[in-house]
C-alpha cells in the first residue's frame with residue numbers, strides 16, 4: 418500500500434503520478450457521492466484518497482437537451498476539469514483530438530467514476546459517463562441494512578467503523594440530519610432522520626408568510642430573544658443541539674464504548690453549537706469530513722472490479 422497522505426501530496430507529485438499512472442486503469446478512480454444539496458467528489462490513487470471537492474448538481478434540463486455525444490463530453494469534462502485544474506495536468510492530453518466524444522472516451526484512459534447516490538434523477542444523468550459504476554447496499558460488508566436505507570448513510574457508517582472502530586454512531590449534518598449506528602458485528606442497530614439545520618431554516622422561510630429566510634449563525638445564538646430573526650435561529654439551533662445531545666447520550670447508554678463521528682456540510686457549525694451547550698458530549702465526538710470516502714475506499718479494497 419502506498420504511504421502517502423493528502424497533506425504531503427503536492428501538485429508536483431500529483432503530476433508525476435498522473436503521468437506515470439495514466440496507463441494503469443485500475444489505479445485512478447473518481448468517487449462521487451450525490452447528496453440532496455450537492456455533489457461530493459473524491460479522487461483516489463489506488464487506495465489513497467488524494468483530494469476531495471464539492472460541486473453543484475447538474476441541471477437535469479440542460480443535460481437532457483444535449484445529444485448523447487455532447488452529454489458524454491459534458492460529463493467527462495465535469496468530472497475531469499477540477500482535477501486537471503488542481504494539478505495543472507491535462508489528464509486527457511493524449512486525447513485532444515476533437516473527434517466525437519464517445520470515440521475519444523473509448524481511446525483514452527478515463528478514470529472510472531464510482532457513484533453512491535441518494536438522488537435518482539442525478540444518478541440517471543451520470544449513466545452517460547463512459548465508465549460508471551453505482552455502489553449498492555448489497556455490496557457493503559454489513560449486516561441488517563434495510564432496503565430503503567440511504568447508501569450515503571450505509572457507506573459512511575462502514576467507513577467510520579472500519580477507520581475508527583465498532584460500535585459506531587455517525588451523525589451526518591447534511592440536507593437531512595441523520596443518526597446511523599451499528600454494533601460491534603457491523604450490524605445496523607438503526608438511526609433517525611430529521612430536517613438538517615439549513616432545511617429547517619429554509620422551510621420556515623419558504624412555507625410561512627411571516628418568517629424571513631435566515632442563515633445559520635456563526636456562534637450560538639441567545640435562547641430567549643425578542644426579534645424574529647434570532648428567534649428562528651434560537652429555535653432551530655437549540656432544537657437541533659438538544660436532539661443531537663439526546664441521541665448521543667442514548668446511544669452511549671446502549672454502547673458505552675462507541676465511536677461517534679460527525680460529518681456533512683453543517684458539521685462544523687453543529688460542533689460549535691454543541692461545544693457551547695453540551696461540552697461533555699462534544700468531547701466524545703470526532704469530526705470526520707471525509708467519512709463517506711473511507712466507505713468508498715473499503716468498497717474498492719473489497720476487490721469488486723470497476
Ligand SMILES: Nc1ncnc2c1ncn2[C@@H]1O[C@H](COP(=O)(O)OP(=O)(O)OP(=O)(O)O)[C@@H](O)[C@H]1O
Nearest residue numbers: 452453454455590591592593613615616681682683
Ligand atoms: N458551499 C456550500 N454549499 C452548499 N451548502 C453548504 C456549503 N457549505 C456548507 N453547506 C451546508 O451544507 C449543508 C448540506 O450538507 P451536505 O452538503 O453535506 O448535504 P448533502 O450531502 O448534499 O445532502 P444529504 O447528504 O443530506 O442528502 C447545507 O445545509 C449548508 O448549510
Ligand SMILES: CC(C)(CO)[C@@H](O)C(=O)NCCC(=O)O
Nearest residue numbers: 535565566567569570593595610
Ligand atoms: C436521509 C438521506 C436524505 C440523507 O442523505 C438519505 O440517506 C436518504 O434518502 N435515505 C433514504 C431513507 C433512509 O435512509 O431510511
Ligand SMILES: [K+]
Nearest residue numbers: 453535536537
Ligand atoms: K424526497
